[in-house]
Amino acid sequence: MTNHPDTNTDNTSPPRSTRLPKSKLRRTIIWVLIALLAVGAGFWWWKSPSSADKAAQANGGRFGGPNMVQPVSVQEARRQDIRVTVNAIGSINAANTAIVHTQVTGVLQQINFKEGQQVQAGQLLAQIDPRAFQATLGQAEGVLARDKAQLDNARIDLARYKDLLSKDAIAKQQLDTQEALVRQLEGTVKSDQGTVDSAKLQLSYTRVTAPITGRVGLKQSDLGNVVQPSDTNGIVIITQTRPIALVFSVPSANVPLITTRLRANEVVPVEAWDRTGKTKLATGQLSTVDNAIDVTTDTIKVKALFPNLDDALFPNQAVSVVMQLNTLKDALAVPQAAVLRGSQGFYVYVVNADNTVNTRVVKPGAIDSGWMAIEAKLEPGEKVVIDGTDRLREGGKVEVIAADPKQRAGAAAPPADSKRKNIPPEMAEKLKNMSPEERRAWFQQNGGKKDKPAASTN
Known part of the structure; x- marks a missing residue:
């Protein structure tokens, strides 16, 4: 009887217990690799600069650490009338x-x-329209003229009666009656004159x-x-x-x-x-x-x-x-923007000859057209910081730049790669008015926006 290979009873294969350590070894290697990758990723993240650091670099280091040179704008203290x-x-x-x-x-x-x-x-x-008032005035003047004529006639009769009475030709009563008539007509004429004046006044009111x-x-x-x-x-x-x-x-x-x-x-x-x-x-x-x-x-x-x-x-x-x-x-005066307030009271940053800054305590006074009168141990001509004080420290190093962005170095030069990036003319004009730090940050933010090449057709 021959033995069939499938029915071979000779147990030559290794026991099952010898394969288990190999599977555990593979799992252990996998976990070790994962751990190494995690450690490497953490180390890379720790060493890479943060977004704040990138922004600081984009702005020329203005917002860097306290030991970095800080760009500032200054103006001299002076004496003037406030x-x-x-x-x-x-x-x-x-x-x-x-x-x-x-x-x-x-x-x-x-x-x-x-x-x-x-x-x-x-x-x-x-x-x-004055016509109605002119008619009223004419009527009043007519009445006045009539009554004046009667008064004149009465006065003539009165003079005649006086002459006859002196000759004892008339009675005294007749003379008295005539005198009363004259006074009556005088009153009538005055009344007529008032009417005429009133009519003239009403006529003048039409103007x-x-x-x-x-x-x-x-x-x-x-x-x-x-x-x-x-x-x-x-x-x-x-x-x-x-x-x-x-x-x-x-x-x-x-x-x-x-x-x-x-x-x-x-x-x-x-x-x-x-x-x-x-x-x-x-x-x-x-x-x-x-x-x-x-x-x-x-x-x-x-x-x-x-x-x-x-x-x-x-x-x-x-x-x-x-x-x-x-x-x-x-009065001793500094720009109002230079005066700050802190725990020590009001103070200013003064730029020394070696481009370091130190604080001077001041007593603020009246303000006139952006200048403030102060009392301080400060001499006219000393430079005080008016812009860039946010990161300054006592004794820190500074770099003086122009207060007006248009007057800063490179401000008048057009962007070097404006044509390459196909920047619109209005944006190019805005870039001219930016400070160098602002332009650098803009180009970094828009650096990836390049013209896409046209798709080739085969």
């Missing part, structure tokens, strides 16, 4: 306002003004004239309308705007200085600016102060007058007010 001012919000008021009403009823025939023009007191503004000098507004009645004294809006409104008044409130603490200067007849300049505070509208001077302080706000109202020859100010206009109370002569 105005002591009070800022407020005020309202423009017309010196006088007049609603021009007609004083008689009639048809409006003429309008003799242009809306918005300046008119003088007594200037003709409008004409009302509507300006009661004050000022600026006329929009017309309130049209030609052909029947106007009358009871009309609410009248014919036109006139506002006196030359000069024009500005009313505003200031803290009551300023009252002693204001009243002292007014009593001394000193000019207290007042400036009116637009609401944004960027455009000066007019310059005037303080006129008077109110007679009482408002206890709810601890302020007092004051009034200033402006010539307003250019009509820059309008009634009811809201403006920003700058009133100059005093002037600090030859």
Whole structure:
């Protein structure tokens, strides 16, 4: 009998227990590789720069660590006159306002003004149909002429009666009666004269004239309308705007200085600016102060007058007010942007000759046009930092750059690769106005936006 290979009973294969260590070994190797990959990824992440570091590098290291050179803009301290001012919000008021009403009823025939023009007191503004009033005047003058003739005749008779009485030709009673008649006719003539004067006055009212000098507004009645004294809006409104008044409130603490200067007849300049505070509208001077302080706000109202020859100010206009109370002569001043506030109080960063900075404690004062008067151990001509103070430290190194980005190095040069990147002309103009750091950051952010090559067709 031969043995079939499949029925070989000779057990020559290794036992099952010898294959188990190999599978465990494979799993162990896999886990070791995973662990090594994790360690390598963590090391790479730890060594790679963060986005903040990249931004700092893109901006030329401005936001780097404290030991890096910080770019700053500076300006020299100097001595100059600083105005002591009070800022407020005020309202423009017309010196006088007049609603021009007609004083008689009639048809409006003429309008003799242009809306918005300046008119003088007594200037003709409008004409009302005068015919009815002329007729009334003529009638009154006729009655006056008749009664004057009667009075003249009575006076002649009175003179005759007096002569006859002296000759004892008439009775005394007849003379007395004639004298009474003369006095009666004299009264009638006076009454007639009053009627004539009244008719003339009514006729003059048909010529509507300006009661004050000022600026006329929009017309309130049209030609052909029947106007009358009871009309609410009248014919036109006139506002006196030359000069024009500005009313505003200031803290009551300023009252002693204001009243002292007014009593001394000193000019207290007042400036009116637009609401944004960027455009000066007019310059005037303080006129008077109110007679009482408002206890709810601890302020007092004051009034200033402006010539307003250019009509820059309008009634009811809201403006920003700058009133100059005093002037600090030859005061030590630095730009307002240079003064910072910290735990030690107010201070500035001063750039030394070796391009290091140190702090100087200052006592701030009045501010005038962006410059602040200070008291400090600071000499005129020393450079103080006005931009780039966010990362400065005592003794830190700095690099002085121009405050105006357009004046910085390379600011006027067009971007070198603007043509390669096909930058639109308007964007290229914006890039010219950017600082070098801003341009570098822009190109880094847009570096991947290149023109895609056209797909080839086979």
